Amino acid sequence: MLPIMSRNPEEPVYNRIEEARVALGLSRQDLADKAGVHYQTIGYLEREEYSPSLVLAIRIAKSLNQEVSELFSLTPFKKGK
Amino acid sequence: MLPIMSRNPEEPVYNRIEEARVALGLSRQDLADKAGVHYQTIGYLEREEYSPSLVLAIRIAKSLNQEVSELFSLTPFKKGK
């Protein structure tokens, strides 16, 4: 019900966490361990039920060998690629 | 007294907001307006009293024509450049 409010209403954050995670053959638990967060948190982020803090975003990007800008965006990602 | 806790203790986030802002000749109020936040929030961030949410970081970076990774880092920036 509650969309993604980050901290300021009406501004969701799109991400490719699941895509990148699966591509590396990692489970959510695996990624959560690498990023140092609860595995449920990864689930919430993948479902875009809320947007991460900057530190979390950086740690997740690092865990997935991606740039923050490649994983997160204020505008929707196009599928594939 | 309270350091930068972001959301997980012991992990500050360093930034170059002030440096980039001044380089553009903007006041905190100016930047706050462009990023759509309270001007005090910019002050808190520049003093690194807390770290921003991902959306805020992205919006600030955009307002300063910088990449998120150029403005924020988990490790301290070297001075100049």
Next chain:
DNA sequence: ATGCTATGTAGCATTAATGCAACATCTAGG
């Protein structure tokens, strides 16, 4: 001196982000 702008500081209120626990579902293997 007066005023204006930029900034620092402090406090208070609200809420989203995170941790965590419990349970359900589904699938793949044995």
Next chain:
DNA sequence: CCTAGATGTTGCATTAATGCTACATAGCAT
């Protein structure tokens, strides 16, 4: 069939991030 792993769902508690207000200070004009 049964079990284990991965994921979804719900709910509760804690706290940092943000908004906002007010006041102090310092500098720079006029």
